[in-house]
Amino acid sequence: MTMFPVLVDGNREPAPCKWIIIGEAPGKRELRQHPPRKPFIGRAGDLLYATLWRERAEHASVYVTNAFKGDVFEPSDRHHRPTANELKDHFDVLKNEIRVVAPEIILTLGAPATHVLLPDLVPKPESPICSTKSGIDLLGRVYQSPRVHPRVMPCYHPSFVLRGGMPREQFAAIIRNFLDWKAGQAATWKLPASICEALRADPWKDMGR
Numbered sequence: 001m002t003m004f005p006v007l008v009d010g011n012r013e014p015a016p017c018k019w020i021i022i023g024e025a026p027g028k029r030e031l032r033q034h035p036p037r038k039p040f041i042g043r044a045g046d047l048l049y050a051t052l053w054r055e056r057a058e059h060a061s062v063y064v065t066n067a068f069k070g071d072v073f074e075p076s077d078r079h080h081r082p083t084a085n086e087l088k089d090h091f092d093v094l095k096n097e098i099r100v101v102a103p104e105i106i107l108t109l110g111a112p113a114t115h116v117l118l119p120d121l122v123p124k125p126e127s128p129i130c131s132t133k134s135g136i137d138l139l140g141r142v143y144q145s146p147r148v149h150p151r152v153m154p155c156y157h158p159s160f161v162l163r164g165g166m167p168r169e170q171f172a173a174i175i176r177n178f179l180d181w182k183a184g185q186a187a188t189w190k191l192p193a194s195i196c197e198a199l200r201a202d203p204w205k206d207m208g209r
Contacts, residue, residue, distance in 0.1 A: 014100035025068040110157035
């Protein structure tokens, strides 16, 4: 698979920021850019950045990236969700971004990004992060990740909001909670120490090597 690095602001290298926002994978418009490329330049990005602007987030304090950096378009031009193995292949790049940026908290947009950092709660890239049927509701809550140090807050992807799957007011409220979260606040949910130790020893043991 061809690697298309997509960087925040086109040419911005990872640098310390208060917040990281992690999306799923580059869209068509991102991949068609001349290098250097940047994420979230379509309608979903317009919604995300407009919401951040309304909540008065300082642009320099937000680092935006994707869990998967490559091409997820098939020969038929149909977009597919990154698989567990594709996400695994790009995890070292993402982990290094998080290490360098050293944010206080991470916002994951959509199931694939949430799966990468909260595999115990979202065991597959297609697993729901909110489902009335199963009683799952991770939206806007803060969790301890077994894979990275910063706390993680899951949210739907803005493209899902654009399709009417989530009210824009609810999306804005989660963004607001994300920006208002203070370092040192307790997580909503913490992993048992035994699970943390097992995942530190083999972070991808749950992905069926």
